[in-house]
Amino acid sequence: NDIAVAIAHVLRCSEAKVLYIDFDAHHGDGVQRAFYDEPRVMTVSLHETGRYLFPGTGDVLELGNGLGRGYSVNLPLAPFTEDDSYIEVMNVLLPPLVMSFAPDVIISQHGCDTHAWDPLTHLELTTRSIQAQVRCAHQLAHTYCHGRWVALGGGGYDQFRVVPRVWSMLWADMSGQALPEQLPEQWVERWHPAWEAVKEQEVLEQELAGKTSFFADFPTTFEDQADHFSPQPRRWSISLENRRTAAMLRQILVPSPIRKVFSMAQRQSPLTDLYDLLHPGGAHAEQSEVFETHKESILLRNFCPPSLVERLSADSGLHAFARLPEREHQLLVDIARSPDCALTLAHTSAGAIVGEVTLTFGDDWWEGLEDIYEVTIEVSSNWRKLGIARKLLAFALELETLDDMILFAMGLSWHWDLEGMGITPRHYRKMITQLFASQGFSEYETTEPNISLEPANVLLVRIGKRVDQYVANRFLRRISSSPRLTGL
Incomplete structure (x- = not known):
């Protein structure tokens, strides 16, 4: 497996982290198996479901x-998936994963057997x-x-109509060249008869x-023409x-703050502004408080505007969500803008x-x-065991209007800094x-799929004193009736 050998070489010769993206229609099982327990390699495979292939x-x-738990990512796609659905799920999954993993190099495999004309697959x-x-x-x-x-070819079994065009597109994009609309006449004249024979x-x-x-x-053009493909009658259910x-x-593998920045377009909050909701009547909200530690005084501030966050910087030990302090800082700026x-x-x-x-x-x-x-908390690894987490959480949740809400926190073990904490x-x-219990949160048994994946995972909930009983009951029914993951 040339890809696995290349990744192993990177790991052996450097301390780099490698993101491998497999776009082939078949599952990238070989590379996944080679690095299944390696936290420096994230393998992402977008493929047709293995139920039929x-x-x-x-x-x-x-x-x-x-x-390596949490670093193997598989997106099995329904047979007969079309362009719009594929592009949608690719764009909502890959960017937040990459931001969270923070790789040093990306290796991608561009199998073109996902094409509608490929005879072996069903995409x-x-x-x-x-x-x-x-x-x-x-x-x-370029962003991360x-x-x-490093881009490589892969599967592709329509060797005349698909493979040459697709890999030309790959090389043109990598090298910054613009392709003409039409395929070269000499090439068409040479290979059209060969295709007619088969x-x-x-x-x-x-x-x-x-x-x-x-x-x-x-075909006589590099790009496919839309009228060359009949629409899929099950398009809506497949999408x-x-x-x-x-x-x-996303729910399993992407930390909550990053999911908010890379939100799925189909889901919009009914709220126009959380700030206004928590401060009815236009009351001035921003508060600050000094917290003394034996290292130095720390300033606590809530409802931080992006202008403030931009002036600050992330401590070197603040990297739980975006892996690198500078990216963690940009993540916080984006959160402040929401x-x-x-x-x-x-x-x-x-x-x-x-x-934060x-x-x-x-x-x-x-x-x-x-x-x-949802409530999430992070304290820099350089500032732990100083009481900051408990004080910061209490400060963030002291608003009386939070009694009108149901707050929850999801403890997912693959996001925890077990090595750093020892x-x-x-x-x-x-x-x-215990940290969340100090603010009135209780552990709730649930069949929610992510919590059910690992015995250590935990769902912590605080139901506000003024939450309508009907709303509370709907929430409790949801967490006790979510279907377990049994595979796709």
Whole structure:
């Protein structure tokens, strides 16, 4: 496996972290297996579900093992997925994953057997999706990896009509060249007869795969023409299935603050502004308080505006969500700009952010419930065991209007800094349970899929004293009736 060898070489010769993205229609099982317990490698595979296609693997619950838990990501797509659905789920999943993992280099595999004309698979993509793959990988590499990107070919079994065009697009994008609209005449004249010789067999193979190609001729342009592809009659249900799978993966693998920044377009908070909701009558909200530690005095500030956050910087030990302090800082700026988020910070007199609490509207998983907000907290590894977490959480949640809301916190063990804290998952669970209990949170048994994945995971909830009983009952029914993950 050339890709696994290349990744192993990077790991052996440097301390770099590698993100591997597999766009092939078949699950990237070989690379996943090679690095299944390696936390320095994140493998992401977007593929047709293994229910109907070799190798039959690539379930969402294949999350990694040991220290590599949470670094194996699989997005199994429904058969006959088309461009719009594919591009949607790719764009809502990849950017937040990359920001959270913070790789040093991206290696991508661009198998083009996802194309609608490929005889071996059941996806219905055109060159529009395949170009979107390339541009997405390219942009992520420049945004997060200083342009360090290795792209390779992969599967593709329509060797005349698809493979040459797609890999030309890949090279053109990487090298910054513009492709002409038309394919070179000499190339068409050479290879069109070769395709005609196997045309009947290719069309038969597609029909056997359940794909009735609307266009059975040789293309003369680099990009596919929309009228060459018949619409999929199950488009809506296929898109819904893919969207739910992507939402599930985001909930499991992407920390809540990053999910808020990279929100799914279909979900909008009914609130116009969380600030106004928590401060009825236009009362002045921003508060500050000094907290004394034996290191130095810390300033606590709530409802921090983006102008303030931009002037501050992240302490070197603040990296739980975005992995790198500078990216953590940008994440906090983006959170401060969101009207559906409330950001409370602890910072030094020199402007170093050493702790943060976010209060954010419950996202996709809690759709349909009212007044549900998620609480997350992080304290810099350089400022722990000073009482900052307890004081900061109390300061962030002291507003009386929070008694009108249901607040919850999800403790997911694959996000915990067990190595940095030097404790076991059981002890970490006990620590955060006690921390939130100090603010009236209680542990709730739940069948919520993410909590159910690991025994150490925990759901902590505080139901405000003024929450309507009907609203509370709906919430309690939801957490006790969420279907367990049994695989896709």
